[in-house]
Amino acid sequence: MLPDPEGFLYPQTDIKLCTGCEECEKVCPARSNAPEKKHAQIGCAVQHINRTVLKRSTSGGAFSAIAGYVLRNGGVVFGAVMSDNYKVVHACADSFTDLARMRGSKYVQSDIDDSYIAAERYLKAGRMVCFSGTPCQIEGLLAFLGVSYPILITVDIVCRAVGSPKIWDKYTKMRQESVSSKITRFSFRDKTAFGYQMSTMSAYCGEELMYCGGIATDPYLRAFFSNICDRPSCYDCRFKKRYRNSDFTLWDCFDLNRFSEEAEGMDAALGVTCVLAHNEKAAALISKLSDELTACVIDPETLAASSREMTRSVSLNHNRENFFKDAGEMTGEQLFNKYFPVKLKNRAEDFIRRAACKTGLYHFIRKCAKRIIPSFKRY
């Protein structure tokens, strides 16, 4: 797998070694024409009971509860982590300490590395495996395995799109240069600063907050949410669908009251995950997690209809080509200053969003703004 000039990995075939078996093409999910098949689903909104887990999870911590079940049963978990040099890669966890690194969404394409091969090895040895990732990564795994394993639990997310590792690298270098201590952790959706509703990028050195920027000012969040740095296939994603081959689909629940008046025991302001269980195995597993999760059952039709990103691809930003052309020549600072300068209006928007968060009116104001200005960002 080699990066292209935009920093996205693509497979390269060594023609001298190729036997022409076409196995790689046969298992490529992007080439599959299998139609979406309807099946029974269970829908629910959940929140992790453990406040520390909840704080570090993007939404309600459903992933941690599912993964925790697998670890307690002697299994291993695969998911996206950030390496010491801030690369987003898939890794394997066999302990709760390692699992913690997988928590939280990283809005960058994760390098799957040899995770499929490692997962297959565990499955063949009879060890339970939880594999989490974007819908395309899960379809890739299932096609690679070729056979179904009852001891495999797959968890995909509703994925808006994945950002370029090259642009992320430019951002992390710029951010690191602006602070004196080594950044040990980035959080793409930090709840600690302004709560769950407002997308906030934070950088930490240990527990010390080094940087914090909201959706209106942070250049990486602005680039990601303006669809300028996504993988080309994300603009016409064939894995965006409601009926999936995974066991679970997870996504953000920003509007719990819309589904249920009686979501007892859940504090929506701390984050809630929407869950679609796609089969009986997943439904049975979720019912075993009542010690970890507070849950309320929701009609899957209503739940799925609440997510535009589940079925609709992002639209191409008309400046994307120029952006990547400049990315080849500019430093992160030059690039972000050119395309996402922080002007007075951005600071004012940031101030209003933060104030709205503090007063608890963020959700209400965002809803009104969306009605008045259709292009207003939902994040």
Ligand SMILES: Cc1cc2nc3c(=O)[nH]c(=O)nc-3n(C[C@H](O)[C@H](O)[C@H](O)COP(=O)(O)OP(=O)(O)OC[C@H]3O[C@@H](n4cnc5c(N)ncnc54)[C@H](O)[C@@H]3O)c2cc1C
């Ligand atoms: C790139 C991306 C785009 C997303 N877009 C949307 C969206 O448009 N709308 C929406 O409602 N929700 C979106 N989500 C999902 C959402 O952010 C939460 O991941 C989801 O609600 C589950 O949260 P949680 O609290 O249960 O678990 P968390 O602890 O937040 O779960 C993290 C899980 O996500 C996986 N993950 C994290 N980063 C990556 C990555 N780069 N590649 C592959 N897997 C990753 C981890 O392996 C783990 O399984 C997106 C997530 C990602 C990673």
